[in-house]
Amino acid sequence: MQTVKVWDLPVRLCHWGLAACVLANLAFTEEGSDIHEYVGYTAAGIVAFRLLWGFIGSRYARFSNFFPTPSRPMAHGSNIIRRRPDTHLGHNPFGALMMFALWAAVVGLGVSGYLMTTDRFWGDETVEEIHGFLADSLIPLIALHVTAALAMSFLSKTNLVRAMITGKKNVPDDAFGQPQIFDKD
Numbered sequence: 001m002q003t004v005k006v007w008d009l010p011v012r013l014c015h016w017g018l019a020a021c022v023l024a025n026l027a028f029t030e031e032g033s034d035i036h037e038y039v040g041y042t043a044a045g046i047v048a049f050r051l052l053w054g055f056i057g058s059r060y061a062r063f064s065n066f067f068p069t070p071s072r073p074m075a076h077g078s079n080i081i082r083r084r085p086d087t088h089l090g091h092n093p094f095g096a097l098m099m100f101a102l103w104a105a106v107v108g109l110g111v112s113g114y115l116m117t118t119d120r121f122w123g124d125e126t127v128e129e130i131h132g133f134l135a136d137s138l139i140p141l142i143a144l145h146v147t148a149a150l151a152m153s154f155l156s157k158t159n160l161v162r163a164m165i166t167g168k169k170n171v172p173d174d175a176f177g178q179p180q181i182f183d184k185d
Contacts, residue, residue, distance in 0.1 A: 006089050007167045008058040014050040015164055018043055018106065022138060044110025047103045060090035069097040080155070085182060087171055088154055096150075098145050105141060108134045 007015075020042035027179045029036040054063040072093035079086045086092070091099065112131040115121040156171075162171040 001161065001170045001172060003168050004171050005167060006060045006087055006169045008061055009167070010057060011050070011061045012164060014046050014048045014053070014169055018046045018050075018102075022106070022142070026135065026138065036178060037117070040110055040113045044104050047106050047110075051103070065091070065128060066091040068100075070092040089157070089169060089171070092152065092155050095150060098141070098148065102138070102141055102145065105134050105138050109138075 001111065021039050025036055026037045026044070029039055053061050056062075059065060066088070076088075076093040077085060088095075092150060111126050115127050116124070116131060121127045149160045152158075158169055158171055160169075
């Protein structure tokens with residue numbers, strides 16, 4: 001195994017900060033309370049920062065490193081089906097798709113939550129329904145995200161949870177010969 005520094009501190013802080021905000025708002029804050037709003041705006045702000053960091057951040061934080069072009073998820077899925085999971089130092093294509101889905105839900109929650117406080121949309125059932133749908137959609141997305149991270153940890157023999165805490169991934173020595181992997185720093 002080789003240890004490779006992959007995720008920088010801003011990526012890890014965004015990941016765990018967003019997880020904390022979502023957990024707090026789904027489980028612990030009262031809907032419509034000031035705390036619920038502030039936590040929601042904080043979550044949307046974290047996503048906004050992470051989107052910016054995707055353009056100006058470190059190598060593995062940049063979208064150019066992992067953006068899920070149509071061919072990348074197809075190749076990744078094909079390799080998984082053939083039980084030959086490819087190694088990605090940064091996010092794999094399915095992980096990238098999950099990130100964008102989670103971020104879209106969080107930004108949508110922030111926007112719809114804000115709109116519900118404005119004079120124009122106060123009490124608007126459509127905006128409230130959108131907000132509720134997005135909040136409800138986070139639960140299965142999070143479950144899928146956690147399940148996939150654990151499954152890919154097993155398949156790739158890389159502890160992805162630890163890597164998101166430390167920023168370092170342990171990857172098999174033979175991984176660097178794979179054509180799908182991005183080269184080592």
